[in-house]
Amino acid sequence: MDFKQFSLSNPVAVLGAGKFGTAIANLIAANVDQVLLYTHKTTRAAAGQISRTMAAQPLEANIVVTDDLVTVLRSCPVIFPIVPAAKFRGLIQEIAAHLRPDHICIHGTKGLDLVEYDGVLTRSHLATMSEVIMQETTMRQVGCLAGPNLSGDLVKKDPAVTVVASGSEKVLSIGKQLLSQNWFRVYTSHDLVSVEMCSVLKNIFAIGAGMLQGMGYQCNTYGFFLTMSISEMHYVMTTMGIGTTALFGPAGLGDLVATCGSTASRNYMLGYRLAKGEKLNAILHSAKEVFEGVQTVKVIHQLMQFYSVEAPITALIYRILFEELPLKKGLSYLMRTSESATYPTDLPPPILN
Incomplete structure (x- = not known):
């Protein structure tokens, strides 16, 4: 699939079906034809599809819960990795071979990656999640979303804002398209780090x-x-x-x-x-x-x-x-x-x- 031209008819992937990942999947679902919500646990994916709930949240009708990571990455031009920081590099390494330079990646992980070191910890031993993505993949259209976005409040659709940050205007535009609601305002920033x-x-x-x-x-x-x-x-x-x-x-x-x-x-x-x-x-x-x-x-x-x-x-x-x-x-x-x-x-x- 050619990902150079993004359309809201393209499926969008959320990698990580925890509370925040599920809330973001539901939010995106209002703006696109289909969202693929990935969890690595086969039994959890099957149970979510049957019950139509995940992380104690009801799922929008156009969300598909799946454990088929390869199919997700091949069919989705935009991915939202939302997993704990300790698992983030491992996930990115796992998916790297299936990613293309024209994939768009907007992560929602709030943490730092720490590499092994001896002696004194320095800045070179730390990486933000966007830096991990750039280190491990060919993707260069990278961004993040952050803000006062507690998942329980998102489920209730309480008025809120977020910020999508990236050095890429395309990432900012698509992030705003996918996340904006009449109760959820999306600001943009070029200062990703x-x-x-x-x-x-x-x-x-x-x-x-x-x-x-x-x-x-x-x-x-x-x-x-x-x-x-x-x-x-x-x-x-x-x-x-x-x-x-x-x-x-x-x-x-x-x-x-x-x-x-x-x-x-x-x-x-x-x-x-x-x-x-x-x-x-x-x-x-x-x-x-x-x-x-x-x-x-x-x-x-x-x-x-x-x-x-x-x-x-x-x-x-x-x-x-x-x-x-x-x-x-x-x-x-x-x-x-x-x-x-x-x-x-x-x-x-x-x-x-």
Whole structure:
């Protein structure tokens, strides 16, 4: 099939049938003739086709659930990989031989890929999901979607926005076509890595926000914490040499507020449960879903050490998660840190088209 000319009559693929992947498949289904929703489990695909539900969500009539990855890739010019970051490179490696340069790929994964390393962690050991795609495939029409897009709210069709980011105008145009609804607005950004890093970093602060809620703190503390969090996101991104154009758009401030204030956020609930006395290992071992923020805390904390700087909130959450620092003591450290904190005065406006 020649993929150079995309039509809404072409089927679109969503790779990953978790809560978010299924929600995105349902959203796209309103704009195209057919969506192929891929899961690697044969029994799950068959059950979803019969029950017409996936991840506890009813499926639109034009969604086909399948485990036939080769057929999906051969028939779909646009693919949306939406799997946990730890599984992302493996999936991309698996599908690479079946992809063509004219495929369009818009991922929805909010995490970092970490390669094996000895000694000090550096930026070269990390890759965003778009960088993984470029490393492993011939595709160059690559983008991502990010924003305050909790899957439960998408299922209810609550008014919301997202951002599609890419260096390709074609990707931006097609992403907007596929995702736009009268209740769901799609913004675009050319700063792909900035959008990706915002969606990665907010998971750190969602853990912290959950801790504060679990400790019983209310709006004043929450507002103070979010103020420091957006400043620290700016600091980490500029330290890494990444643009901050997305910081006050849907993927930055928008996703930060949503993820730091919702019990539907996995990372928020991790922090909340820790504050209530549960142990990290017990929470991780009992969970069916991935807490992306745990790995992100560890990676960003180590990376800031490479740059010989400290991101105070990230460092404190790291100590709470991995060094058993008591939460109350951590908060007192945070208050002392905030006394000397400086906030950037040159924050850019959001990229909203």
